[in-house]
Amino acid sequence: MKLRNGKLITVIAEAIVSDRIIREILRLGATGYSAHPVSGQGSRGVRASLGERKNVRIETVVNESVADRILHLLSESYVQPYAVIVFARDVEVLSGGEYL
Amino acid sequence: MKLRNGKLITVIAEAIVSDRIIREILRLGATGYSAHPVSGQGSRGVRASLGERKNVRIETVVNESVADRILHLLSESYVQPYAVIVFARDVEVLSGGEYL
Amino acid sequence: MKLRNGKLITVIAEAIVSDRIIREILRLGATGYSAHPVSGQGSRGVRASLGERKNVRIETVVNESVADRILHLLSESYVQPYAVIVFARDVEVLSGGEYL
Numbered sequence: 001m002k003l004r005n006g007k008l009i010t011v012i013a014e015a016i017v018s019d020r021i022i023r024e025i026l027r028l029g030a031t032g033y034s035a036h037p038v039s040g041q042g043s044r045g046v047r048a049s050l051g052e053r054k055n056v057r058i059e060t061v062v063n064e065s066v067a068d069r070i071l072h073l074l075s076e077s078y079v080q081p082y083a084v085i086v087f088a089r090d091v092e093v094l095s096g097g098e099y100l
Numbered sequence: 101m102k103l104r105n106g107k108l109i110t111v112i113a114e115a116i117v118s119d120r121i122i123r124e125i126l127r128l129g130a131t132g133y134s135a136h137p138v139s140g141q142g143s144r145g146v147r148a149s150l151g152e153r154k155n156v157r158i159e160t161v162v163n164e165s166v167a168d169r170i171l172h173l174l175s176e177s178y179v180q181p182y183a184v185i186v187f188a189r190d191v192e193v194l195s196g197g198e199y200l
Numbered sequence: 201m202k203l204r205n206g207k208l209i210t211v212i213a214e215a216i217v218s219d220r221i222i223r224e225i226l227r228l229g230a231t232g233y234s235a236h237p238v239s240g241q242g243s244r245g246v247r248a249s250l251g252e253r254k255n256v257r258i259e260t261v262v263n264e265s266v267a268d269r270i271l272h273l274l275s276e277s278y279v280q281p282y283a284v285i286v287f288a289r290d291v292e293v294l295s296g297g298e299y300l
Contacts, residue, residue, distance in 0.1 A: 001275040008287060012134050032285065034212050034240035034257060038159075040134035057134055059238075061287055075101040075194050085132065086194035087108060087161055094275050094286035112234050138259075140234035157234055175201040175294050185232065186294035187208060187261055 007067035107167035207267035218256035
């Protein structure tokens with residue numbers, strides 16, 4: 001069993017900007033991602049009724065340097081204008097090594 | 101790029117109680133959440149067929165003191181009677197600071 | 201409030217193999233799981249259009265020894281042939297102790 005260290009990055013973004021973020025993530029070196037719709041509300045914008053606002057939750061597991069590139073880009077171009085939520089943490093990844 | 105420390109709390113609850121938990125989370129100081137349906141089974145109740153039982157997975161990122169309040173409330177009022185699953189871990193949050 | 205240490209394991213697998221993985225996870229000692237469909241792409245296989253490929257994201261929280269058994273089995277029997285993505289991290293679990 002081979003466990004490697006990786007960074008799990010989660011992005012919660014409005015549906016309208018989520019495909020663009022996924023393309024950026026892949027362009028910056030991620031070799032995979034998963035995405036699914038979520039309801040919710042964030043700290044900015046109109047406070048929606050529970051469950052009303054449709055967002056997308058995007059997840060990718062990458063190595064440290066790709067994580068840095070992704071976090072920098074999201075910080076500079078997406079967090080402020082698009083009210084995107086981004087968080088990261090260390091994970092142990094079971095892998096043949098293809099995506100780290 | 102500004103990374104802050106936060107707590108990511110995940111709650112998995114039956115659909116019938118999930119809206120109430122979301123309101124409690126917001127009342128206790130969370131400024132956002134995301135939620136989506138999941139199938140699954142827990143450690144209590146009738147063992148359902150795979151994929152049969154409908155739960156909701158709720159996620160929120162908060163600071164340490166809000167996390168403590170949320171975990172205390174869930175522990176006292178939801179874990180036992182509603183068979184709610186709750187887990188928390190530290191995350192690094194990319195943010196303008198609005199929700200931590 | 202009682203917080204215990206646990207391992208959160210996430211598996212992202214093609215839908216066709218996900219039920220089998222869930223059964224293995226429960227057989228190896230997990231007392232619960234949650235699952236939901238995600239779109240995405242991984243590092244192997246045909247590169248799909250964004251959002252085209254349907255996977256399932258499975259999550260379970262277990263103690264250290266059950267985590268080891270699950271990770272070993274997935275490593276030996278699923279990661280290579282099924283292009284399954286698996287990652288794990290420590291979490292604090294709010295619980296009456298039923299599933300750790």
